Amino acid sequence: MKLSSPRRRGTRAAAVTAGIASIALLASCSVANSESEGGGEGGAGDTLRVVLTQEPPTLEACDANLTSTGVVVRSTVTEPLVERNPSTGELEPLLATKWEQTGDTEWTFTVRDDVTFQDGTPFDAEAAAYSIDRAVNGDLGCNVEGYIFGDDDLEVEATDATTLTVTTPSPDPILPLKLSFIEIVSPETSNTEFVREPVGTGPYAIGEWQAGTKLTLERNDDYWGDAPQFADVEYQWRSEGTVRAAMITSGEADIALGLSAEDGIGDLGVSYPNNETIALRFSGQTAPLDDIRIRQAINYAIDREGIVSSLYPDGDKVAAQLIPEGIVGFNADLEPWEYDPEKAKALVEEAAADGVAVDTKILMPVRTAQFPKVSELGEVLREQLAAAGLNVELRMVDTTQHLQYQLSPFVTNEGPISMLIQHGNQAGDAQFTVEQYMLTGGAQAEFGDPALDELITTARTLTGDERQAAYEEVFAYERENVVALAPIAHQTVMLGLADRVTYEPNSSTGDELRIKEVSLAG
Structure with a gap:
């Protein structure tokens, strides 16, 4: 399979509007009901409860480098070929097991042969090629296109089930790093319009999104990697830092992002650069x-x-x-x-x-x-x-x-x-x-x-x-x-962390909160 599309620049404003038209961005200033399902100290241990600063405007995977989207999607619902370690800066294998530069403008990737998407579709080099072409060469106006690749198109070719070649217009010494920003989605995903709920290979699949209220993820029992500890993840959002902090101190949430010491988080606040x-x-x-x-x-x-x-x-x-x-x-x-x-x-x-x-x-x-x-x-x-x-x-x-x-x-x-x-x-x-x-x-x-x-x-x-x-x-x-x-x-920045969970924040936490790295304390 060879994918090489001419440049087709869509209107970014229209693309954003189309991708989020059905989402009501509502904010609540009240603390969630501590008696709700999965809430309250001593609540169900199989649900991780996260409170964000705002509702994601979209979960479209090719916009996952937007902080408010990536914090839910990246490396949790979807995954890239390679993943950057935020502590060391090194690139690590994920959906690709190895890569090398095989020409002045060509890189070759070997991809895993034991992965399926959450819809049951097999992952292979052809699926990887489809996602790259969709995000970089297509007419969606993906944020990752402008942020990472600018005006450059890529030629992507699946030479067999596990081998992918990517050719750039000019030599690019950091192409693998750039590809770490492309989240791989099922080849059944539309390449003509944004999708509200992407299908990926990650440890969690999207369960239910109640616009303006909450978003839930469900553990992907067919995940190719180590199984995450929590069966479900529930995201809520509160614009006031004091409210997010109160949800941690009252036992209504396990992780709260975007806090400051003045929000009243006390000893449950963890600062990190x-x-x-x-x-x-x-x-x-x-x-x-x-x-x-x-x-x-x-x-x-x-x-x-x-x-x-x-x-x-x-x-x-x-x-x-x-x-x-x-x-x-x-x-x-x-x-x-x-x-x-x-x-x-x-x-x-x-x-x-x-x-x-x-x-x-x-x-x-x-x-x-x-x-x-x-x-x-x-x-x-x-x-x-x-x-x-x-x-x-x-x-x-x-x-x-x-x-x-x-x-x-x-x-x-x-x-x-x-x-x-x-x-x-x-x-x-x-x-x-x-x-x-x-x-x-x-x-x-x-x-x-x-x-x-x-x-x-x-x-x-x-x-x-x-x-x-x-x-x-x-x-x-x-x-x-x-x-x-x-x-x-x-x-x-600072996040709130309930006593019942363990997580070590890093420089990428606000952009991609990797739920597979969160566990129950003790």
Whole structure:
């Protein structure tokens, strides 16, 4: 079987809307009934109860790199060919048992021969080829396509039942890492529309999704790997951190994500560093944000130290770039922007004197419950930018609305936009950051700079020390010449963990909570 499709770019906004039209994104501020089935301390041990910050907007597997989707889907309902160990950064076998580069642009994978999908369909190289083609070459507008592969199509061929070859347009030294972001789905899955409930090979299958209320997973008794401990997983969602914390302390939930110490979690809170960085991302075609002086002014206007010390004192670090230390390409020589409100004002006044429409309203979309104290952060940013002489409107939006601003094609009829983003580089390599936020035409890039494009395209082909140095240069050039972003902080997060369960969080926990790694204590 050989799959090689021409580029067919669908409209991302339409694809997202179609994929989630039937899902009611409702939030509840009340604590769940402790007498409910599987709830309460001493409840049924065969159900793991997880409370999320928000309801997933979709469970479509090719959008599983979206945090709110991947936290349920990745490596739990569906699985990739290879899996990145978040602690070591090493790639480990999963549905593929081995892989090697067999040509300048060709990689060959050997896949397992003892796996079936949850619908009973056998997994083989042909099924793997179908999922890759669907996610990368198709017209669905999958998020993984823009995030990982950009404009590149792949040629995939199943040469026999267990052998898969993948050919890239140009040499790609990290293709196996990229493929770790493609979740494999049953070949019975539609390749013309998003699916609400994917069928994968993972240890759990989707049981029931009561939109706005809860989502349950059921253990896959035919799972090819070690059987997970819990028979069922029940997800609920609460936007208030104090409510999520209370569900842990009252015994109504086993794991709660997105907490802070101030939510009242006490000794049941576990802090851990993740790979997320928060920043403002600017649109660049409309005044006043099309003037670099205004973008520089915003960076000088932000009191990063004050934000971290007052809102996130439990481990967050002031950021100078969009990736944290430990990611390939991190530039240790870059210093965070200095907090200089007078310089910010002076730059705004200088631009105004040159005729830049600095009074134009700048919209700042902020996603509700995206991370702790996000609304407070939005208000602080609005006030600091206003102090520099800019007119900023803070707009709290839900996940669906936020995606319309976040992903190409971008909203263009609401004037200049400075949106608050939370970017996680789960792959551990700067390519996944710069190609979506800095490369002309990137899925989340609203700027274009030919010299920066050249630096990025050169860096992607390199390995080792040369790769590290090339991406360091990319971040330095963007900081000096483009200023498409205002990095704010590298985050440390907290989850709530009930006494009855054992789990060791890692840098990927917020993006893919692997239920197979959770067990009953004792």
